[in-house]
Amino acid sequence: MAVDLLLGLQWGDEGKGKIVDVLTKNYNIIARFQGGPNAGHTLVFNGKKHVLHTIPSGIFHDDAINLVGNGVVIDPVIFKGELDKLADQGIEYKKSLLISRKAHIILPTHRLLDAASEASKGKAKIGSTLKGIGPTYMDKTGRNGIRVGDLELEDWKEKYRALADKHESMIAFYDVDIQYNLAELEAEFFKAIDVLKSLKFIDSEEYIYQAQKSGKSILAEGAQGSLLDIDFGTYPFVTSSNTTAAGACTGLGVAPGDIGEVFGIFKAYTTRVGSGPFPTELFDEDGETMGRVGNEFGATTGRPRRCGWLDLVALKYACQVNGVTQLMMMKGDVLSGFETLKICTAYKYRGEVIKHLPYNIEPENVEPIYTEFKGWQADLTGMTEDSQLPVALNDYIGFLEQELDIPITIVSVGPDRKQTIFREKK
Numbered sequence: 320m321a322v323d324l325l326l327g328l329q330w331g332d333e334g335k336g337k338i339v340d341v342l343t344k345n346y347n348i349i350a351r352f353q354g355g356p357n358a359g360h361t362l363v364f365n366g367k368k369h370v371l372h373t374i375p376s377g378i379f380h381d382d383a384i385n386l387v388g389n390g391v392v393i394d395p396v397i398f399k400g401e402l403d404k405l406a407d408q409g410i411e412y413k414k415s416l417l418i419s420r421k422a423h424i425i426l427p428t429h430r431l432l433d434a435a436s437e438a439s440k441g442k443a444k445i446g447s448t449l450k451g452i453g454p455t456y457m458d459k460t461g462r463n464g465i466r467v468g469d470l471e472l473e474d475w476k477e478k479y480r481a482l483a484d485k486h487e488s489m490i491a492f493y494d495v496d497i498q499y500n501l502a503e504l505e506a507e508f509f510k511a512i513d514v515l516k517s518l519k520f521i522d523s524e525e526y527i528y529q530a531q532k533s534g535k536s537i538l539a540e541g542a543q544g545s546l547l548d549i550d551f552g553t554y555p556f557v558t559s560s561n562t563t564a565a566g567a568c569t570g571l572g573v574a575p576g577d578i579g580e581v582f583g584i585f586k587a588y589t590t591r592v593g594s595g596p597f598p599t600e601l602f603d604e605d606g607e608t609m610g611r612v613g614n615e616f617g618a619t620t621g622r623p624r625r626c627g628w629l630d631l632v633a634l635k636y637a638c639q640v641n642g643v644t645q646l647m648m649m650k651g652d653v654l655s656g657f658e659t660l661k662i663c664t665a666y667k668y669r670g671e672v673i674k675h676l677p678y679n680i681e682p683e684n685v686e687p688i689y690t691e692f693k694g695w696q697a698d699l700t701g702m703t704e705d706s707q708l709p710v711a712l713n714d715y716i717g718f719l720e721q722e723l724d725i726p727i728t729i730v731s732v733g734p735d736r737k738q739t740i741f742r743e744k745k
Contacts, residue, residue, distance in 0.1 A: 336360025390570020
C-alpha cells in the first residue's frame with residue numbers, strides 16, 4: 320500500500336490538524352514525520368477546541384494508530400501535558416500511540432540555548448518559538464543527540480548529563496541575560512520522561528514497512544508549512560526540518576516510490592507568524608479584518624499572525640516542490656464580505672516580471688502583481704454541499720485550479736470537522 324501525505328503549502332497554520340482529523344476515517348495509521356512542539360494543530364468538534372503539538376491529529380479516533388516518527392523531536396514535558404489533556408477527555412492513548420526509538424529528545428537546556436541564541440541576535444532574530452527545536456536538530460546533525468531508544472539503556476542519564484553540561488557552557492558563551500533554575504527544569508523533565516517511558520517504543524521504519532505489506536492504509540502528517548522548509552523555505556526564517564514531501568521519506572523511512580496521494584493544504588489568503596519576508600502582507604483594514612474574522616493567533620505561541628492576499632507564485636512553488644496531487648482550501652469563509660479580492664499572480668523582481676519564487680523575496684527586491692476578483696457576501700459556515708457555494712467563490716476556486724492544474728477537492732467553511740465540503744475531481 321502507498322503512503323499518502325498531508326502537507327501545508329504556506330508558512331504554516333493552514334489547518335492541517337482539522338483535515339487529518341477529517342480524513343482519519345479513511346486510514347489505519349496516522350504518522351507524524353517531522354518537527355516538534357513548535358507545531359500547533361487545532362481541531363474543533365462537538366463544540367470543543369483541541370490543540371495538539373506533537374501527537375498526530377488522528378488521536379481522537381478509536382480505531383486509528385498514531386505514530387510519532389523518527390523525524391520528530393519530542394519535548395517530554397510538553398508531550399506529558401498533551402497526554403494529561405487527552406486522559407482528562409477519556410482518550411485511552413496508550414493503546415493507539417506509538418513512538419519511534421529514533422526520534423530525538425528535546426532537553427531543558429535545548430530550550431535555554433534557543434532563548435540565548437535568539438536573544439543574542441537582537442533585531443536580527445528569526446522569530447523562534449523558543450521550544451528548543453533548532454538546538455535539538457543541531458545536536459541531531461552534530462551526532463550528539465539523545466534519542467527515545469536511549470531511554471531503554473542503563474547509561475542514558477550519564478549521556479544526558481554530559482550533553483546538558485556542554486549546553487550550559489554554550490549558554491555562557493552567548494553572554495546574554497538568561498535566568499534559569501536547571502534543577503527545577505530537570506525535576507519536571509525527568510518526571511515527564513517516566514511518563515514517556517510508559518508508552519510503546521517501536522522501530523518505526525520496520526513497523527511501517529510491515530504495515531504496508533499487510534495492506535494497512537497510512538497517512539503521513541506534516542507540521543509547519545512548505546515555505547518554512549529548511550532547504551526550500553524563506554531561509555533563514557524557517558524551521559529546522561524538511562516540511563516538504565521529501566521529509567516524509569526521511570522522517571518515517573518510507574521509500575520515495577511508495578508515496579501515493581500528496582494532499583496540499585492552503586488558506587484562501589496567506590498568513591505568517593514571526594519574522595521573515597511576506598510579499599502580499601497587508602497593513603490596512605483588509606489585513607486587520609482577515610486577522611480578526613479568521614482568529615489569526617498562533618496555536619503554539621499565541622502571537623498574532625500577519626495576514627495578506629493569497630500568493631499564487633509561492634503556492635505554485637510549494638505544489639511543484641511537493642508534487643501535490645490534490646488541494647484543500649481552508650478558511651474560504653473568512654473572505655466572505657470583501658467587495659474585491661486579490662490574488663498575487665506574479666512578482667516584479669528587480670525590474671522584471673516573473674512567475675516563479677526567486678532566491679530572495681525581501682521587500683526591496685519583490686513587488687506583488689495582483690489580479691482582482693469579485694468578492695462574495697454569503698455566509699458559508701452553514702453550507703454543506705458544493706452546489707451551495709456562491710458563484711464568485713466558485714470562480715475564485717476555478718481560477719486557482721486552472722493556474723495550478725491541480726483539483727481542489729476540499730473546501731473548508733469553518734473550524735468544525737463538520738464544516739467541510741468535498742468536491743468532485745474535475
